[in-house]
Amino acid sequence: MNLQAEIPLDYMIVLSTIVFFVGLLGVIIRRNLISMLMGVELMLNAVNINFVAFNHYLFPHRLEGHFFALIVMAIAAAEAAIAIALIINIYRQFATVNVDDVDELKY
Amino acid sequence: MDYSYTLLILLLPFLLFLFIGLIGNKMKPQLSGVLGTTGLLVITVLSYFTAFNYFTNKTGEAFKAIEAFQFLWLQFTDKLIIHLGILLDPLSVMMLVVITTVSLMVHIYSMGYMKGEVGFARSYSFLSLFTCSRLGLVLATNIFQMYIFWELVGVSSYLLIGFYYERPSAVAAAKKAFIVTRFADLGFLIGILILSFYTNTFDFNLLTSDDGPAIAQPATAVFMGLSVTTWAMLLIFMGGAGKSAMFPLHIWLPDAMEGPTPVSALIHAATMVVAGVYLVARLFPIYHFTSPDSLNVIMYVGSFTSLFAAIIACTQLDIKRVLAFSTLSQIGYMMVALGVSGYGSEGLGYMASLFHLFTHAFFKALLFLGAGSVIHAVHSNLMTEMGGLKKYMPITHITFLIACLTIAGIPPLSGFFSKDEILVAAFEHNKMVFAVQWLVAGLTAFYMFRLYFNIFWSSNREYHHTPHESPASMTIPLILLAVASIFSGFVPFHDLVTTDGLPLQTEFHAMIAVPSVAIAVVGIIFSAMLYFRKNPKPESIATSLSGIYTFVYHKFYIDEVYLFITHNIIFQFISRPVAWFDRHIVDGTMNLIGNTTVFFSGAIKRMQSGHVQWYIWYFTSGALLLVLLILYLN
Numbered sequence: 239m240n241l242q243a244e245i246p247l248d249y250m251i252v253l254s255t256i257v258f259f260v261g262l263l264g265v266i267i268r269r270n271l272i273s274m275l276m277g278v279e280l281m282l283n284a285v286n287i288n289f290v291a292f293n294h295y296l297f298p299h300r301l302e303g304h305f306f307a308l309i310v311m312a313i314a315a316a317e318a319a320i321a322i323a324l325i326i327n328i329y330r331q332f333a334t335v336n337v338d339d340v341d342e343l344k345y
Numbered sequence: 346m347d348y349s350y351t352l353l354i355l356l357l358p359f360l361l362f363l364f365i366g367l368i369g370n371k372m373k374p375q376l377s378g379v380l381g382t383t384g385l386l387v388i389t390v391l392s393y394f395t396a397f398n399y400f401t402n403k404t405g406e407a408f409k410a411i412e413a414f415q416f417l418w419l420q421f422t423d424k425l426i427i428h429l430g431i432l433l434d435p436l437s438v439m440m441l442v443v444i445t446t447v448s449l450m451v452h453i454y455s456m457g458y459m460k461g462e463v464g465f466a467r468s469y470s471f472l473s474l475f476t477c478s479r480l481g482l483v484l485a486t487n488i489f490q491m492y493i494f495w496e497l498v499g500v501s502s503y504l505l506i507g508f509y510y511e512r513p514s515a516v517a518a519a520k521k522a523f524i525v526t527r528f529a530d531l532g533f534l535i536g537i538l539i540l541s542f543y544t545n546t547f548d549f550n551l552l553t554s555d556d557g558p559a560i561a562q563p564a565t566a567v568f569m570g571l572s573v574t575t576w577a578m579l580l581i582f583m584g585g586a587g588k589s590a591m592f593p594l595h596i597w598l599p600d601a602m603e604g605p606t607p608v609s610a611l612i613h614a615a616t617m618v619v620a621g622v623y624l625v626a627r628l629f630p631i632y633h634f635t636s637p638d639s640l641n642v643i644m645y646v647g648s649f650t651s652l653f654a655a656i657i658a659c660t661q662l663d664i665k666r667v668l669a670f671s672t673l674s675q676i677g678y679m680m681v682a683l684g685v686s687g688y689g690s691e692g693l694g695y696m697a698s699l700f701h702l703f704t705h706a707f708f709k710a711l712l713f714l715g716a717g718s719v720i721h722a723v724h725s726n727l728m729t730e731m732g733g734l735k736k737y738m739p740i741t742h743i744t745f746l747i748a749c750l751t752i753a754g755i756p757p758l759s760g761f762f763s764k765d766e767i768l769v770a771a772f773e774h775n776k777m778v779f780a781v782q783w784l785v786a787g788l789t790a791f792y793m794f795r796l797y798f799n800i801f802w803s804s805n806r807e808y809h810h811t812p813h814e815s816p817a818s819m820t821i822p823l824i825l826l827a828v829a830s831i832f833s834g835f836v837p838f839h840d841l842v843t844t845d846g847l848p849l850q851t852e853f854h855a856m857i858a859v860p861s862v863a864i865a866v867v868g869i870i871f872s873a874m875l876y877f878r879k880n881p882k883p884e885s886i887a888t889s890l891s892g893i894y895t896f897v898y899h900k901f902y903i904d905e906v907y908l909f910i911t912h913n914i915i916f917q918f919i920s921r922p923v924a925w926f927d928r929h930i931v932d933g934t935m936n937l938i939g940n941t942t943v944f945f946s947g948a949i950k951r952m953q954s955g956h957v958q959w960y961i962w963y964f965t966s967g968a969l970l971l972v973l974l975i976l977y978l979n
Contacts, residue, residue: 262965266958274958341955 250291258284271325271335275318282314348398348413351431354391354441355484357384358477362470369466375456381469382452385476389445399438400841407846410434410550412486424545430486432549435842436626439699440483443706444616446829448476450822451611454714457818458607458721468508468605475501479616483623487547488537491624495533495588498620499526502612506604518600525597529587536580539573540631553630560634575636582625582643589621589676592650596904598673602665606717609665614672614713615706622679622702629695629844633688644684648778651677653901655788659795660887660898663726664716667796668709671752674785675705681782682767685774692844693851694774697766700838704759707833708751711826715745718819719800722812728796732803732879737812740820742801744827749797751830753790753865759834761862768857786861790868798876 257280264277286307293303329335361384369377399411415430452472459465478497485491500523507519541547543566544558551557559574566573585591590598601613612618625632625643632640654673661667679698686694718741723731735742751760764786771779814820839849875883887894896902952963 266961266965269958337957340957344955345950345953 247291247295250287250295254284254287254291257281257287269336269338271328271337274337275321275325278321279314279318282310286310348395348411348431348433350391351395351413351433351484354388354395354445355431355477355481357388358473358480361385362473362477365466365473366470369470372466374465377466377469378452378456378459381473382449382456384473385445385449385452388476388480389449392441392445395433396438396442399433400435408435408841409846412550415486427489427547428487429490431484432486433484435846436623436699437483439703439842440623441480443703444476444479444483447615447706447710447826448472448479448611450710450714450826451607454610454717454819454822455605455607457816458717459605462605464508468505468608471501471504471508472608472611475505475612475617479620482620485549487549488541488552488628489547491627492530492534492537495584495620496530498617499523499530499588502526502601502617505608505612506601508604508608512603515603518597518603522597522601525594526587529594530584532580533584533587536577536582536584539577539580543573543577549627553628555630559631571638572636574631575638578628578632578636578639579642581628582621582639585621585624586646587621588624589618589680590650590673591621591646591676591680592653593903595650595654595673596907599666599669599900602663602669606665606713606720609669610710610713610717613669614709618672618676619679619702619706622676622683622698625680625683626695626699629683629686630688632683633686633844640684640686642684643680644775644778647677647680647682647684648781649677650674651681651785652781652788655785655792656897657900658792659788660894662728664719664728664731664796664800665713665726667728667792668712668716671712671789671793672709674789675701675709675752678764678767678782678785679705681778682770685770685778686844688844689847690849692849693766694770695844696839696842696849696851697763697770699842701763701767703836703838704751704763704830704833707826707829708748708760711744711748711823711830712752714819714823714826715741715748718815718823719745721815721819723808724810728799731800732806733801734812735801738801738814740814740823744820744823745797745801747827748830749793752793753869754786754861755865756858756862757834759830759832761858762834765854765858765861766851768861769854772854772857783861783864787864787868790865791872794869794872795876798872802877804879 261277261280261282261284264280265274266277268274268277289303289307289310293300297303325335328340332340334340361381365377365381399408411433413431413433415428417426418429419427421427452469455468455472459468462468475498478494478501481494482491482498485494503519503523506522507515509515510519537547540552540559544552546552546558552559555561568576571579583594587594598613598618602609604613632643651674654670654677658667658670658674661670679701682694682698682701684694686692686696686698688695718738719731719734720726722734722738722741725731747758751758754761754764756762768779768782768786771782839851843849875886899905952959
């Protein structure tokens, strides 16, 4: 395995940045709640890439980054479950998953 | 002798007040009247018993003050202690008798007079409150307790003047009485504070004893040319002048006649308005020994008020107002007597003042109750709507005549003795004041008989309803009070109530008595000439003196002067600018802060749109901005 030589760390960071902002853009501009949730997942995965990449390139003999990535995945799963439960309830309440129609809580 | 039962004299009327006040509406009106009257009968008997015991069980030469009951109420510091208790000395025991007697008469009388009134039970509960506070005032052992009851007396007076509260004039009169006396009480309170600050005590016994802190070590501090003790005593007198309606604080008393007539008899003639006299008499040793200047002030104020009120009384048409001004005039007499008095063997004025208080209470209550009886029959207060009533109301007529002769000072009725003593005391002290009081005696006879002739003689007019004599519940008090008016002059007052408790030697002065009776007779003859038969002479005299007559008829425009001062000067130049400052500057600052907040929140509240994605957008851009800022700074 000689990946270091072929794929430098910068590439990893650029990738994770792109993924993060794609996710952020999805959260901001998509009106569908499910799509927004997908955007959030993308952002979490961008973080995971960073964790694993930094761990691998900078501290190859340690495992904290890997563990964090695993924890983030577990949290993401739990968060997805809660988010979907919320979306279902929102749907029951408003009969829509369009976030623009869910604007009762305002000035 | 154990006097602890005197506590009942205070507690009983208070309990009656609570009982009738709380459940008076639930029971039959008559029952509350009977209850109140019976309670008061018990109190009266107790008071007579106390007086009898006190005046017959004399230990040693002089009457000693007895503290029948005393308990510590408030202890702020070692020296600042306030007790509540009951003080028995000749002065307070004498007042007990006066107050309970007149109060009992008024209670009985009210049963007839107030019959069928809506607030029958209410009037009895207020009368009980008044009796309680007035008795508490005279029995107080210290000046602070006295002040508490003093204010309670003011409150019950307010409640009773405003008894017909659906009548705007009664409400205005009640407010006026309360505000004027309250204003005077401010002076009283300051006086108490100054006095007790320099003497470290509130207690009357300590304050008035010869070796007490007030007399033995009078305060030497001087403020604006007068010693602080004089200031304190003058301020205390201001409180007394307010309650006793001395010029210039007299304006509330004529208006207080808006209350029911029995109330006027009890409060505004016989008992409450002499509180000022009682106050000065109570503190008399301090006045005499440490601030003779304030005694002179009291003398002049009293003398002026008595002349001033007597002149006004000659022109008034409302019979209750005539009596109100006559009360002012008589209280002026009492104040004069206190002002001219010395101490010990020279304490004739003091004795005469309280003697006059004693007799005046009976004959003035009789006059008011008689007037009430007339008003009850004619349904009017104006003497122009009366006349020839003597054949309809024989008992009222006779008792009223007795009262008029008494106040005019015709021997051997009681008013003669007390007024004579006052004139003797004034003659020995100050000839000018004596001359004024002598003249006032003539005026008194004149206006009282003007009232009498106008009501009972004059024309035989036709009445819509034929007037009839009042019921027995009203005439019996009249008869009893008439008896008291005739015979109370024979009470050996100079042996009982004196400055130092020792009997005082008095002698009959024909030099004074003959002229004073003579001027009274002249006054009576003069008024008989004018008013005995209906004739145009009074009108022609009034028209020939039109300017002066109108001036006097409007009570020297004192009320208007007060209104001018309050409305045009105080309201205009003090209250209005202060109100403007409050409304525009103080409120303006607060409004500016509030309005600024409201303006900015209005501008930015649209950010709280309810659209989650906008929030994310703000949050993200904010975070990015912060990151860029940190990068830039680094």
